Amino acid sequence: MITIDNLSRTYGSTVAVDHVSFVAEAGRVTGFLGPNGAGKSTTMRMIVGLTQPTTGTATIAGRRFADLPNPGVEVGVMLDASAQHAGRTGREILGIAQQTMGVPARRVDEMLELVSLTSAEADRRVGNYSLGMRQRLGVGTALIGNPRVLVLDEPANGLDPAGIRWMRDLLRDFADGGGTVLLSSHLLREVEIIADDIVMIGQGRIVCQGSKASLLRGEGSVARAADARALLRALHASGHDATVTSDGALTTAAEPSVVGRVAVEHQLALTELRAAESGLEDMFLELTANTQRDTRRERTVA
Amino acid sequence: MTTLTRTPPAQALDRDAPIPLARVVRVELRKMFNTRSGFWLLASLVIVGVLATVGTILVAPDDQLTHNTFAAAIGFPMTIVLPIIAILSITGEWSQRTGLTTFTLVPHRGRVLVAKTIASVVVGIAAMLVALVVGVVGNVVGTTISGTDLVWDLSAAQFGTIVVGSLLCLLTGTMLGMLIRNSPGALVTYFVMTLVLPTLFGILAANQADFADVRPWVDAELARSFLFEGPPTGEQWGQVATTALLWLVLPALVGLRFVVRSEVK
Structure with missing residues (x-):
C-alpha cells in the first residue's frame, strides 16, 4: 500500500504538485493520470x-522510502526506462540490481525470461535497445527483488500491441497476487482497461479520484431497437427525452430499467440496452480542461 | 510468467536486512568497469604502463635504467587516468541518468558516495601495485638488454609517498565529480586545475616575490609534486595537508551537500 498525504513540491513560485493525497491499495492497480507537466512524475x-x-509525506506500508532497509525487495521502481548507461549490457544492468539487493544471481536469468529478452539481446549494450526493449528491461529490474509494490512511470510507452497486452497481464497478475501497483500514463485506453482505481491530476492538483467503476458510471442509457423510431415515440409518449444518434442507437436520460419497461409496454423488440458510460477520455478532457496546454492557448488567443 | 513473479526466492530473503556498505562498494567497483568506456579506461591503465616501460627502455640513458625511473614513467600517466575513472564513476549517475536507479536502490546518497570513494581508492592502490610490478619487470629486462647493473633505488617509504600523491590526484577527481555532476564539465575543470592553474601560479610567483613564498601553501599541484620527488620535509607535508584541505576537503563537503540535496531526474 502506498499512502500519499498532503504532498506538495514548489520550484520558486511554480507549484508542481499541490497538496496531493491519495492511497494506492494492495491488490489493486491504481492508474495515475494527467496531462503532460501535471506533476505525475x-x-x-x-x-x-x-x-x-x-510539504507532506509518502509512505510505503507505513514507512518512508528512505527508511526501507533494502528498498529494492519492497518496491519495484521504473521511472524512466531510458535512464540507463548506454554502454552497459542489459544483463549487467539486471546484475547490478540483483547484487545490490542481495537476491540470488539466478534471478537475472529468470527476469530475462519473464520480460522475454533473449540471451543474445541481454548481452547487447542498452544504447542499441529499442524503447520497447528498454521498457522490458526496466520492468525486469523493478521485479528482480520480488517486491510487493510497483511504481511505474509510463510503463506501456514504446511497447507494441503484443507488448502492451503482456504488460497488462503481468500487472493484473501482480495485483491479483496481493501486490500494489501505481502506474502513471497518458495512454487513457490502457488505464481504462487495466486500472481498478483512478487518480487524475491537472496542474499539480487532484481533479478526481475513485474506483474506475464509480468514475465511469454515466447517467442514462443507450438502446437499440428493431424499430428505433417506434421506441423514440414510445419514450417521448412516456415523458422521457430521447434522441437517435447517427448510427441508429438511441440515447436517453432514462435509466435502463425504465427504457426496458417502456419497450415491453409498447411491445418493441430491443436489440441492445445498456447503461451509458462516460469514456475516460471525455472525463479526462473535461476535468483537465482548464489545465490543458491546448485549451489554455485558445483562451489566450480569444 | 505467473510462477516467476509470485514464487519467492528459494533461500528466504530477509527483507529487513539493510544493505551492507561492503556490498555497495562491490557494486560500485563492478559499475566502474562494466561499461564500454570503463573497460577501456581500465585497459588504458595497463596499456599505458606497458608502453611507458618499453619507452623507458628504448629512450632513457643506460645509467638511468633504475627502478625509480621506471616507477616514475609508469606513475605519471596513472595520475591522469585514475582521476578520470573517479570522475566518471560519479558524474555518470547524472550524465547517463543511472542515478535514478542507483539512488532508489540505495536511498542514502552519502552512503553511495562513500562507497564510490572507497571503490576509487581500491582501484588506485591496485593500479599503483601493478605499476610497481611492471616497474620491477621493466628494470630487470631493461638492465639485461643494456648490460648495466640492476639498481633498486625505490624505497618503500618513497613508494608510499607516491601512492599518497596519486590518491590525492584521484580524490580530486572524486571531489570534482560530486561538485560538478557532469562528465565533460568535471573533466575540463580537472585539467584546468592541474594544468592551467599551476601555470598561473608560476607566472604570479615569478613576478611577485611575496607570492613565491606563499605559493607552496596554496598551489596544490606544486605541493603534491613534493610527494613524487623524494622524501618530503615536515614543512612540505604541512603544505600538502593545507592545499588538500583547501582544494580537496572543503569543495568535497560542498559537493556532498549538493549531491544529497539535489533532485535526481
Whole structure:
C-alpha cells in the first residue's frame, strides 16, 4: 500500500504538485493520470525519495522510502526506462540490481525470461535497445527483488500491441497476487482497461479520484431497437427525452430499467440496452480542461 | 510468467536486512568497469604502463635504467587516468541518468558516495601495485638488454609517498565529480586545475616575490609534486595537508551537500 498525504513540491513560485493525497491499495492497480507537466512524475519521484517534498509525506506500508532497509525487495521502481548507461549490457544492468539487493544471481536469468529478452539481446549494450526493449528491461529490474509494490512511470510507452497486452497481464497478475501497483500514463485506453482505481491530476492538483467503476458510471442509457423510431415515440409518449444518434442507437436520460419497461409496454423488440458510460477520455478532457496546454492557448488567443 | 513473479526466492530473503556498505562498494567497483568506456579506461591503465616501460627502455640513458625511473614513467600517466575513472564513476549517475536507479536502490546518497570513494581508492592502490610490478619487470629486462647493473633505488617509504600523491590526484577527481555532476564539465575543470592553474601560479610567483613564498601553501599541484620527488620535509607535508584541505576537503563537503540535496531526474 502506498499512502500519499498532503504532498506538495514548489520550484520558486511554480507549484508542481499541490497538496496531493491519495492511497494506492494492495491488490489493486491504481492508474495515475494527467496531462503532460501535471506533476505525475514529480509525485512519483517524491514517493521514492529522489525529490524532496516541500510539504507532506509518502509512505510505503507505513514507512518512508528512505527508511526501507533494502528498498529494492519492497518496491519495484521504473521511472524512466531510458535512464540507463548506454554502454552497459542489459544483463549487467539486471546484475547490478540483483547484487545490490542481495537476491540470488539466478534471478537475472529468470527476469530475462519473464520480460522475454533473449540471451543474445541481454548481452547487447542498452544504447542499441529499442524503447520497447528498454521498457522490458526496466520492468525486469523493478521485479528482480520480488517486491510487493510497483511504481511505474509510463510503463506501456514504446511497447507494441503484443507488448502492451503482456504488460497488462503481468500487472493484473501482480495485483491479483496481493501486490500494489501505481502506474502513471497518458495512454487513457490502457488505464481504462487495466486500472481498478483512478487518480487524475491537472496542474499539480487532484481533479478526481475513485474506483474506475464509480468514475465511469454515466447517467442514462443507450438502446437499440428493431424499430428505433417506434421506441423514440414510445419514450417521448412516456415523458422521457430521447434522441437517435447517427448510427441508429438511441440515447436517453432514462435509466435502463425504465427504457426496458417502456419497450415491453409498447411491445418493441430491443436489440441492445445498456447503461451509458462516460469514456475516460471525455472525463479526462473535461476535468483537465482548464489545465490543458491546448485549451489554455485558445483562451489566450480569444 | 505467473510462477516467476509470485514464487519467492528459494533461500528466504530477509527483507529487513539493510544493505551492507561492503556490498555497495562491490557494486560500485563492478559499475566502474562494466561499461564500454570503463573497460577501456581500465585497459588504458595497463596499456599505458606497458608502453611507458618499453619507452623507458628504448629512450632513457643506460645509467638511468633504475627502478625509480621506471616507477616514475609508469606513475605519471596513472595520475591522469585514475582521476578520470573517479570522475566518471560519479558524474555518470547524472550524465547517463543511472542515478535514478542507483539512488532508489540505495536511498542514502552519502552512503553511495562513500562507497564510490572507497571503490576509487581500491582501484588506485591496485593500479599503483601493478605499476610497481611492471616497474620491477621493466628494470630487470631493461638492465639485461643494456648490460648495466640492476639498481633498486625505490624505497618503500618513497613508494608510499607516491601512492599518497596519486590518491590525492584521484580524490580530486572524486571531489570534482560530486561538485560538478557532469562528465565533460568535471573533466575540463580537472585539467584546468592541474594544468592551467599551476601555470598561473608560476607566472604570479615569478613576478611577485611575496607570492613565491606563499605559493607552496596554496598551489596544490606544486605541493603534491613534493610527494613524487623524494622524501618530503615536515614543512612540505604541512603544505600538502593545507592545499588538500583547501582544494580537496572543503569543495568535497560542498559537493556532498549538493549531491544529497539535489533532485535526481
